Amino acid sequence: MTRSLLARPAVGLVTTASLLLGAPLASANGEEPPEEPKQDRTVLERVEALEQENKELKAGRAEDQARIEQLEGQVDVLGDEFEQISFRDIVPVIGDSYYGLGLGASKVYSLDQPGISIGGYGEMLYENFNGSTTDEIDFLRAVVYVGYKFNDDWVFNSEIEFEHASTDKGGSASVEFATLDRLINDAINARAGLLLNPMGFVNELHEPTAYLTATRSITETRIIPSTWRENGAGVYGEAGGVSYRAYVMNGLDAMGFTAQGLRGGRQKGSQALADDFALVVRGDWVGTPGLIVGGSVYMGDSGQGQMGLGATGTSIYEVHAEYRAGGVWARALAAMAELDDVAQLNAALGNTGAQSVGEELEGAYVEVGYDLLSLFDADSESSLSPYVRFETFDTQAAVPAGFSSDPLNDDEILTLGVNYQPISQIAIKLDYQDWDRGTDRWSLQLGYVF
Amino acid sequence: MSSDLPRLRLGAALGALLLALGAPTPAAPSAPVPAVRGKVFLTMEEALELAFPGCEVERDKQFLSKAERARAEELAGCELESSIAYVYSATREGKPIGTAYFDAHRVRTKRETVMIVVAPDATIQRLEILAFAEPLDYLPGGGWYAQYLGKRLDDDLSLKRGIRGITGATLTAQATTRAARRVLAVHQVLGER
Structure with a gap:
């Protein structure tokens, strides 16, 4: 025209x-x-x-x-x-x-509000063990997150996890968490339901892209069980650069404790024994971008009123730090647990000798990775990070008189590997673990998150 | 140890917490400060008033040509959502104070909307999260967003350089960084006209 x-x-x-x-x-x-x-x-x-x-x-x-x-x-x-x-x-x-x-309108229009939020993650793990241990490849986890926002005050969030691909072969379908949040303000909000215990790094952040290595640390598996979820309620928030969570939740079940650690004591929110409750509190300094420094304490009884058991007071303490800047991603964590009435517990479990549950458990690790691609292309979403982790743990650091410790429960692991993320939501990790006493292994993980 | 935390005390605490969940919400603070109250923290109008108090704000719509869009995307290192730029220029007594842009983008499956104010020297003067539709667990806390202030469109504006990532909110960090680069790139291209 x-x-x-x-x-x-x-x-x-x-x-x-x-x-x-x-x-x-x-x-x-x-x-x-x-x-x-x-x-x-x-x-x-x-x-x-x-x-x-x-x-x-x-x-x-x-x-x-x-x-x-x-x-x-x-x-x-x-x-x-x-x-x-x-x-x-x-x-x-x-x-x-x-x-x-x-100008005059006070109503805010949003097609997303209220609404459903969907996400998920998964991981496949191949482990090649030295010696006679049978190698295994397992679709370890397939997880769906579903959240729903009722209104500005009430939010529901959940994680439904399918482990080991099939219930026919020992796998399971579990609710990892299901929480109702009452949002109040930055400083204080309330949460109730099946809660993730906030101790350590992995319990709350266990997506494959949220940690460097192909497998989780032993410290955050046996001493701080992960993924550790129990029923309860609590508050959380952030003020002055400090974030916190404080929950009351049902206690562990001591009958699940073993010489290898506390992992079996999780009740996972399923028909949980509720004679004993526990308090867990976590605090973190988050006021410096890239740096998290914090710790948490768990205190409660694990006897759950079961016949033959004492209160089995259980205390777990941990401190942790993470630093991310440029190509660097470093983490450190130290944890220890103290148990009461372990001799009574051993008797109830029928443990003798080196089968004793530990009265004291301790573990720590330090890991660091560096994204080599950050040296060449600052805009790249891909990363290629060689990493190293050193871990030491002892799940029988102390045992009651009359019992002994199994040397295999006191070990050190050096992990060397590489973490490749073609995009930030997909991780491919390959590492080799050199155990001081346990079985060395190659691990290959394919993980995704969306 | 068990005597420190008697069962009844913790059970009562749990009951109290559950009851507290149903308590009325306290009145919202009057100041337009972002709060973890849901998805929408500030409207566009509130954000502009917060960024430019007492200023004259002029809204302009700019249509980028194909060549301009391509240049902006090259500068940003990512794709633009649209060829239309909505430019809010603030002046006080005729003196330029800053230019605000809004950017809505997907984080995981839901949206984040930010306002980024570009100072006359082409650095980021202010960054406000206006709406966040993902679960708030993915919203970085503390002073994380303050990292962007003073940044300009160069390699330093990157999660691998001058912006520090945050575990658990990686996708949010990436989406926000891309938004900042997009805004600065569009601002530069418009300035080159």
């Missing part, structure tokens, strides 16, 4: 020029001039034709201008409506114009 508009005056000018110049040129060429009255009529007709054409051109231009203005208005409206759609969460849609937007 713009092109034709521009072309019209040009055509007119050419026509005008040829009409006005045509006669003198013909005369100059020596042709016989037409009779004057006829020439006058011809010129007059041509001028009239030109005037008519000019009038039509002006009318056409006015019409085109009106159409352009109309189109500009439509584009403007479309642009405004596109902004409303793009920023639907934050743009009020009713009211007088202000910054081009609604």
Whole structure:
């Protein structure tokens, strides 16, 4: 349309020029001039034709201008409506114009509100053991997160986990957590339901992309059981650069404790014995970007009123730190647990000699990885991080008189590996673990999160 | 140890906590400070008032040509969501104070909407989270977002350089960093006209 508009005056000018110049040129060429009255009529007709054409051109231009203005208005409206759609969460849609937007409206329109949130993660693990231990490849976890926001005050969140791919072959389907949150403000919020125990790194952040190595540490498996979830309620929040969680939850079941650790004591929210409750409190300094420093304490009885058991007081303490900056990702964690009435527990379990549950358990690890790709491409979403972890643990650091410790429960592990993330939601990890006493192994993990 | 934490005391505490869940919500603070109260922390209007108190704010719509969009995407290192840029320029007594842009993007499966104010020297002057539709567990806390202030469009504006990541909210950190780069890139391209 713009092109034709521009072309019209040009055509007119050419026509005008040829009409006005045509006669003198013909005369100059020596042709016989037409009779004057006829020439006058011809010129007059041509001028009239030109005037008519000019009038039509002006009318056409006015019409085109009106159409352009109309189109500009439509584009403007479309642009405004596109902004409303793009920023639907934050743009009020009713009211007088202000910054081009609604001023009077207090209602915030959002297509996402309220709504369901869905996510998930999973991991496949291949372990190749030295010696006679049978190698294994296992689709260890497939997890679905489902959350629902009822309104601004109430939110539900859950994690449903399928372990080992099939219940036919020893796998399980479990609710890892299912919580109702009452959101109040930054400093304090309330949470109840099947809670993740907040101790350590892995309990709350166990997606494959949230830790460097192919397998979780022993410290965060046997001393701080993971994934550790129990029924309860508590508060959480953040103020002044400190985040915290404080939950009351059902205690562990001491009848599940072994010489290898406390992992079997988890009741997982399933028909849990509830004679004994426990308190767990965690605090972290999060005021410095890239740095987390904190600790947590768990205190409660694990006897659950069961025949033959004492209170079996159980205390677990841990401190941890994480640092992420540039290509560096480093973590350290130390944990210890103390149990009471272990001799009584051993008797109830029928443990003798080195089968004793530990009265004291301790473990610690330090790990560090470095993303080599950060050296070359700052914008790349991919990462390639060689890592090393050193861990020491002893699940029978102390045992009651009359019992002994199994040396295999006091071990050190050096892990060397590489973590490759083609995109940040997919991790492929390969590492080799050198156990001081236990079985060395290769581990290959494929993990994803969405 | 068991005497320190008698069963009844903890059981009572659990009951009290459950009852507290149903208690009325305290009145929201009047100041427009982001709070963990849900998904929408600030409306666009509130965010602009917060960023530019007492300023004149002029809204403008700019359509990027294909070449401009391609250049902005090259500068940002990521794709733009749209070829339309909504520019909110603030002045006080005729003096430029800053330019605000809004960016809505997906974090995991849900959206985060941020306002980024670019200072006259092309650095990030302010970054506000206006809406966060993912579970709030994925919203970085503390002063994490303050890292972006003063950053300009260069390699330092990256999770592998000047922006420190946060375990458990990696996708949020990436999405926010990409948004910051997009905004600065669009601002630069518009300035080159």
